[in-house]
Structure formats: C-alpha cells, structure tokens
Amino acid sequence: MGLVILLVMAAGVAAMLTRRLPTAFALVLLAVAIALVSGAPLTGKESVLQTVLQDGAPALAATMIAVLLGSWLGKLLDETGIAGTLVRKIIEFGGDRPTAVALGVLAVSALVGTVTGSAPAAMLAGIIGIPAMVAVGIPRTTAAGTILMGIAVGIPFELPVWQFFSTALELPVPTVRGFMIKLFPLALVAAVLFVLVESRRRGVEHAWAFRPATAKPASRRAKLGDAPWYALLTPVVPLVLALGLDVPIIPSLLAGVLYALVTTTRPGGMNKRLLRTLYGAFEVAAPPIALFVAIGILLAAVKLPGAVEALQPLVEAVSPQNAVLFVLVFTLLVPLCLYRGPLNVFGLGAGIAGVLIAAGIYPATAVLGLATSYNQVFGVADPTSTQTVWSAQYAGVTPQQVMLRTLPYVWAVALGGFCVTAATYL
Template sequence: MIAVGIPKVTAAGTILMGIAAGMPFELPIWQFFSTALELPVPTVRGFMLKLFPFALAAAVLFVLVETRRRGVEHAWSLKSASAKPVSRREQLGDAPWYALLTPVVPLVLALGFEVAILPSMLAGVVYALLTTTRPREMNKRLLRTLYGAFEVAAAPMVLFIAIGILLAAVKLPGAVESLEPLVKAVSPQNPVLFVLVFTLLVPLCLYRGPLNVFGLGAGIAGVLIAAGIYPAVAVLGLATSYNQVFGVSDPTSTQTVWSAQYAGVTPQQVMLRTLPYVWAVALGGFCVTAATYL
C-alpha cells in the first residue's frame, strides 16, 4: 500500500482494522472467553457474530474516510535494472491457490458443522500440510511447525495461566466482599447509563490498563460475575467490545507495534488514527449488550 502512495499511518491502520474485522471469527478468542467467563462456546460465538457487522463497517469506513482525507503520497524512484523475467510459479510461490483456503476450514467446521474448536483448528493444520507439502517431507515440516508453534505460543500460554490464577483469586469470598462495593459503585444498572459509562471508560483498556481483558480486566470481569452485578453474558459483551479496541489501538499490543514499525511510524500515531473507529465498534457492542442482556 505504501508503494502505491497510501500514507504510512493509513496503511498500518488498514491492516489493523482488517484484523479487527476478522477478530469475531477467531476461534481461540471464542475459547478464551468461554473458559474465562465460564460460558458455553455457542453463547460466545453468538455475541461475536453480532459484533462482526460493527467491526466490518468500521473497517470499511476507515479505508474510505482516511484515504479520502489523506490522499496519496508520491515519491521519486529510480528505474530498476532490467531483471530476468520470472515464471508465474516463482511469483506465486510454492503453494497452490487452494492452500489459501486454509483459514476457511476451521471456520466452516466450527460455524457450519459446530465441531469443537480444537478439532477444527487441527483440521486446518492438516489441510495446510496436505496442500503445501510433498508426502516425503510431511513429517519434517510438521515437526518444524510444532517447534515454531511453541516459540510463538509460549508467552500467551503463560499469560493465560496467569489470567486463570487471577480469576481464581478474585472469586474467593474475601476478594469478592472487598471488591464488590467499589465495583458496584461504578457499574450502572440502567441500560442508557451502562452504555454511556462504559463507552467513556474505553481508554482504560489501552496501555494494558485496568479494563484490558488480557490483564486486570479479566479480574474485574470475574468480580462483576461473582458479585452478581451483571449476568455473565453482559460481561461477555463488555469484554469482547473492549477487546476490539485493544486489538487495534493499544500501542503495546503485538500487532499494533508490528504494523507501525513495518510502516515506519509510531504506535501512538496508529492509535490516534484508529481509536475513533474502534471506539464506535465498542459503542455498538455496548448497545447490543444493553438491549439484549440488561
């Protein structure tokens, strides 16, 4: 995008908004909220599907508005030396086109056939292996993938263990009794106030703040449920809506840092550009939560 004149911040934001549009279909996210909030996966999936139109609309709106506002950026370039023409096979890589359907396989199984999340993900791995690897190289590639997966997933696994410890701690009787008055004081029961208050609190999920669902926010969610302040499905609406903001605009999240650095801008610039759009997504999620569960 940058090469064809899209401004750097807009290009980075477009990648992140695209990730956010697909976030409601992330099967590991379904499993995380199902485990953390002790809700069945179909309940989590149902709310995620309600959140998807808001995320998609925000992503499309971001592209349309930002490209129109910022225009294109032109730069001088040197004519490259004539290189040896490459074949179409080299341009496309080794994998055939139908290997690109790999992300669709788990979604079809989980959404269409209601297969459990882990078997659906494993089916996607097997499909990717069969469509990209020669039979004699399958064992080698599968082992390399397994080792690589441990490197990528080790930190999130430790984080999820810590979140589990935090959730168990805040559900202890003494913790609930201590935190209930404070949490109840800032937790409105009126649907309109519910939407207004939690919309204003959106910035608290940035910079790993207290409403970040992959940190202290998980503990607050546990208190809201354990103290009976909100039903678990309403807390699900809060957590998933805040997660849409965190996944795009938090300058400390992995994808935000990566996209900003790759584009040559700062994460804070990306945050300022994308925050109004994901804030609107969170507002939509809160409205659905208030109208459906309160």
C-alpha cells in the same frame, strides 16, 4: 478490605504501565496479594497455594492449546506461502487503484486474523501488504491501520478467542459465538470506513520511497511460486467446521493444520515440515500462553469468597444498572483498555470481569459483551500491543500515530457492542 484490594490493583496497573514488571508476572503477584488481603490461608481449601496457584494456573488450558494450534496454523500459512499468495493475488487484482488494493489487503488481514491474532497475523498480511499499499499511494499510517483494522474484523471469528472467553467467563462456546457474530458487522463497517476515509488523506508515497523499519527476506515459497489455489482455502476450513458444522474448537483448528499440510506438502517432506512448524509455533505461542496462565491465577484470586465479599459493595456502587447509563459510562471508559490499562481483558480487565460475574453485578453474558467490545479496541489501537507496534514500525510510523487514526473507528465499534449488550442482556 475492599479499598485495600483496589489499592493493590492500582499498584498492579502502575507496575504494568511503567513496565517495571512484565504483565504476566505483575498479574501473578497481584493475584497472590489479593488472596492474602482477602484473608485466604496459605494452604487448604480456598487457599493461596492450592486454589489460586495450583488450580488457577491450568484453568485456561483449553485456551492455551487453542492458541498453540492457531500459532501452528499461522506458521504453516507463512512457510507454505498461503498467506503471501493471498496478498499477492489481491494486489494483482487491485492494480494501481489505491482503495481497491487497501480493501483487498483488509480482506486478507481479516481472513488471517481468524486463524491467529497479534503480531503473527500482522506479519502474515503486512510483510507484502504494507509496502504494496504505500507503493500505490496509501499513507503509511493508513497502511499500518488497514492491517490492524482487518485483523479486528477477523477477531470475532478467531477460534482461540472464543475458547478464551468461554473458559474465562464460564459460558458455553455457542453463547460466545452468538455475540461475536453480532459484533462482526460492526467491526466490518468500521474497517471499510477506515479505508475509504483514511486512504484519501494526503501523503502519497511510492515504492522507491518505502523503507520499512524491519525487513524480512523473501520466503522460500515466495521464490518457488504461489501456493496451489485449493490450499488458499486453509483459513476457511476451521471456520466452516466450528461455525457451520458446530465442531469443537480444538478439532477444528487441527483440521486446518492437517489441510494446510496435505495441500502444500509432498509426502516425503511432511514429517519435517510438521515438526519444524510445530516447534516454531511454540515460540510464537509462548508469550500469550504465559499470559493466560497468569490470567487464570488472577481469576482464581478474585473469585475467592473473601475477595468477592470485600469488592461486591464497592463494585456495585459504581456499576450502572440503567441500560442508557451502562452504554454511556462504559463508552467513556474505553481509553482505560489502552496502554495495558485496568479494562484490558488480557490483563487486569480479566480480573474485573471475574469480579462483576462472581459478585452478581451483571450476568455473565453482559460481561462478555463488555469484554469483547473492549477487546476490539485493544486489538487495534493499543500502542503497547504487539500487532500495533509491529505494523507501525514496519510502515515507518509510530504506534501513537496509528492509535490516533484508528481509535475513533474502534471506539465506535465498542459503542455499538455496548448498545447490543444493553439491548440484549440488561
């Protein structure tokens, strides 16, 4: 039975890789197939309809709400001009010094990445940041990679990501936060090295030669002027509350939303802006929310007693227990989190993580280390991820070119994460 489940998983990966099915739909079908193969009944206790579909769909509800609030805050950063002001100030400070400009845009990308991930974060920092970097001589591929590496620096402090790993792996938020803090310096060092090394490559271009693949007209705020200086603190507000004052994630994000509204909006226009940005946030959040519904369903399926019993001996046989082998094996497997591969935590990787925990192969904290380390790679170098595609196309290069430039750096981050995991949890 275990081999049949593995074949079903392989078929699911093939469907996602070949884009025959959207990832969310493929994961749901995969979950139903795993449940049926493992002998789960259609109805009743530990069943397909009740346990997998009914209970699994809302399992990550807290993560979905956090994603929606993060998207809402991202829309506010865009509409109010906060993100654009941050980027423009950094560019003004950097002047015509390419490395200084790139490091400044990297810092803004990291700050925005703590609020909202994926394409929205790339757009907020990249719409102004990428042309500015190219204008002072940063190669196009490096400009796109700088945005992505900056977002990766922010990922360890992205509150919706904390909520996702906390719920999916059934770990307390402080435990997730603790490992993310350890991951942060690794991501920061890799990002700074990327800028210092890659910005020195040949291929200088100037503003007159820059033709982004998708241009965006200037926002209303950009025409009116910069956001107030105190409004620029908006991305920091949720972090201070969640990290410094131990406020729960959803209230922290709500506080950020309210702070952005109060510091940038006149009382008469607050209602309109509040509703307009909220409705826009639903559009941005819809794809990841659909994915989290599917991941919840998949996690419910792989945790069924029949699935755990079938998969445990197989997974145990190929999972290294020695700390050194643990690091070596999972470092070599890094490419499997690319192209929506089986170790992508926002795909089949979530199911594999569930199996590792449910079968008792590794403690949940070790699986957290694996998943978050792989996520640092996926968030930057995967040519199918939305932020990578947008950044590459806007810079006028291909996602594969960005992958080749960034992969060595984020691979090193993953290696560091595995070392920390092995030393701490094994």
